[in-house]
Amino acid sequence: MIVELFADAGMVPNIEPQDLDWKYWRPYREWAGSRSFLLATGNNPIAHCGVMPRWCSWGTTRVAMIQPIDWVARPGSGGAGIALMKQVRRRTQALLSIGGSAHTLSIVPHMGFKPLDHVTGYARPLHPLRRVSGSVVGLLPRLARSYAWKLTAPAARAPGWRVRPIIASDLARIAHVFPVARTGMALLERSVELFRYVLSCPIVPFSLFAVERAGQIEGYFLLATAPGQVRIADCWMSSEEPAAWRALILCAIAQAKQDPQAAEVVAWANDRLLTAALGACGFHARFRVPVQILPANEAAMPPVPLRVQLLDSDAAYLNPRERVFWA
Numbered sequence: 001m002i003v004e005l006f007a008d009a010g011m012v013p014n015i016e017p018q019d020l021d022w023k024y025w026r027p028y029r030e031w032a033g034s035r036s037f038l039l040a041t042g043n044n045p046i047a048h049c050g051v052m053p054r055w056c057s058w059g060t061t062r063v064a065m066i067q068p069i070d071w072v073a074r075p076g077s078g079g080a081g082i083a084l085m086k087q088v089r090r091r092t093q094a095l096l097s098i099g100g101s102a103h104t105l106s107i108v109p110h111m112g113f114k115p116l117d118h119v120t121g122y123a124r125p126l127h128p129l130r131r132v133s134g135s136v137v138g139l140l141p142r143l144a145r146s147y148a149w150k151l152t153a154p155a156a157r158a159p160g161w162r163v164r165p166i167i168a169s170d171l172a173r174i175a176h177v178f179p180v181a182r183t184g185m186a187l188l189e190r191s192v193e194l195f196r197y198v199l200s201c202p203i204v205p206f207s208l209f210a211v212e213r214a215g216q217i218e219g220y221f222l223l224a225t226a227p228g229q230v231r232i233a234d235c236w237m238s239s240e241e242p243a244a245w246r247a248l249i250l251c252a253i254a255q256a257k258q259d260p261q262a263a264e265v266v267a268w269a270n271d272r273l274l275t276a277a278l279g280a281c282g283f284h285a286r287f288r289v290p291v292q293i294l295p296a297n298e299a300a301m302p303p304v305p306l307r308v309q310l311l312d313s314d315a316a317y318l319n320p321r322e323r324v325f326w327a
Contacts, residue, residue: 001038001040001043001045002015002020002036002038002045002048003015003020004045005038005045005046005047005048005072005074006048006070006072008074008075009072009073009074009075011070011072014203014317014318014320016202016203018202019202019203020036022200022201022202022203023035023036023050023069023070023314024036024050026197026200028053028193028197029191029193030053030055030191030193031051031053035050035051035052035053036048036049036050036051036070037049037050037051037084037087037088038084039080039083039084039087045074046073046074046077046080047072047073047074047077047080047081047083047084048070048071048072048073048084049068049069049070049071049072049081049084049085049088050068050069050070050071051066051067051068051069051088051091052066052067052068052069052312052313052314053065053066053092054066054067054096054188054189054312055188055189056094056096056186056187056188056189056302056306057181057186057187057189058181058185058186058187058302058303058304059181061299062189063093063094063295063299063300063302064092064093064094065092065093065094065095065096065188065293066088066089066091066092066094066095066096067095067096067097067098067312067313068085068088068095068097069313069314070314071085071104081107082107082111085111089294089296092296093295093296093300094293094294094295094296094300094301095113095293095294096291096292096293096312097113097290097291097292097293097294098119098289098290098291098292098308098312098313098315099289099290099313099315105290108292108294109292111294112294113292113293113294114292114293114294114295114301115290115291115292116291116292116293116302116305116306117270117291117305117306117308118270118288118289118290118291119268119269119270119288119289119291119308120268120269120270120275120285120286120287120288120289121266121267121268121285121286121287121288121289121326122266122267122268122269122278122283122284122285122286122326123264123265123266123283123284123286123325123326123327124149124150124153124253124264124265124266124278124281124282124283124284124327125146125147125149125150125153125263125264125327126150126230126253126256126257126262126263126264126265127262127263128143128146128147128150128263128264128327129143129263130228130261130262130263131143131146131228131263131264131323131325133323142325142327145327146264146327149282149284149327150282152282153281153282154250154280154281154282156250156251156253156254156257157250157254158246158247158248158250158251158254160213160214160247161211161212161213161247161250161251162211162212162213163209163210163211163212163251163254163255164209164210164211164212164217165207165208165209165210166208166209166210166220167199167208168195168196168199168200171192171195171196171208172192173210173217174208174210174217174220175192176217176238177210177217177218177219177220177236177237177238178190178191178236179236179307182240184304184305185271185304185305185306185307186302186304186305186306186307187306187307188306188307188308188309188312190234190236195208195222198222198233198311201317203317203320204224204225204226204316204317204320205224205225206222206223206224206225206233206316207222207223207225207255208220208221208222208223209221209222209223209251209252209255211237211247211248211251213244213247218237218238218239218244219235219236219237219238219239219244219248220234220235220236221234221235221248221251221252221255222234222235222311223252223255223256224310224316224317225259225262226317226318226319226320226324227261227319227320227321227322227323227324228261228262228263228264228323228324228325229262229263229264229265229266229323229324229325229326230256230259230262230264230265230266231265231266231267231310231316232249232252232256232265232266232267232310233309233310233311233316234309234310234311234316235248235249235252235267235274235309237273240273242273242276242277242280245273245274245276245277246277246280246281248277249267249274249277249278249280249281249283250281252265253265253281253282263325263327264325264326264327266326266327267283267309267310268289268308268309268310268315269309270291270305270306270307270308271305271307284327286326286327287326291306291308293306
């Protein structure tokens with residue numbers, strides 16, 4: 001029924017059986033039961049909303065949040081999608097909206113969502129010619145720009161730093177460098193269970209890496225592999241040294257370069273340290289995505305900017321079969 005509703009509404013999310021199972025029904029420690037909600041009249045589905053449960057923290061405050069995904073209503077259903085979203089809202093302390101279609105962005109302000117921040121999409125070309133499939137006539141200006149950006153980007157070398165792959169059974173080794181809310185910033189928490197869930201994703205391959213200096217793990221990065229693109233889906237350094245963050249990104253670039261089909265590496269950033277590191281490592285800002293929130297009350301509204309990564313929405317695994325480039 002869900003797949004038919006998506007098709008009727010002209011929506012094309014990940015609809016393979018294993019994809020739906022992972023998104024909506026795979027066991028998830030911080031959410032009991034299904035993460036798929038359907039509004040129907042009899043056997044006729046008219047609206048659907050999936051949820052990504054998260055915990056948001058700042059200072060000493062911790063708030064349960066839901067990021068809706070695959071939110072759709074049958075055309076002509078008379079506000080069914082909004083009615084379903086109101087039901088979902090009752091299950092959490094706040095709803096989080098990161099980006100979305102033009103239609104979604106036109107609706108959420110009328111539902112009471114408040115602008116919280118923006119997150120910027122960044123891209124660094126790796127092998128521009130890999131984006132070519134067929135004629136290059138329409139691509140020539142973009143290829144020229146990509147080559148110019150590639151030639152001016154620094155080498156992907158971080159002397160003194162080492163990268164170590166982390167598999168699901170090793171996750172406890174990096175738990176001590178999971179993100180913590182710093183002064184003036186809220187963030188969406190990470191956990192061993194979250195990364196174990198992400199590494200089991202059937203939609204796109206995810207790979208997790210620890211970053212070490214002098215034998216000590218100081219950070220990590222998570223890569224997602226999409227057609228022609230490697231995405232830095234998440235990253236963090238325990239240090240606040242700008243040089244350490246630059247080393248983190250250079251290590252991620254070096255790892256992305258090993259992908260034989262990658263034309264570019266991309267990331268989201270809206271915090272000071274990561275934004276500066278991406279700029280210093282040859283990334284270029286390409287677009288901005290709005291971050292909006294619908295809190296149950298004022299206590300659930302972060303009073304500071306919310307750090308957002310690709311992992312915090314379905315953008316980390318979207319378009320698993322399409323070649324979509326940012327550069």
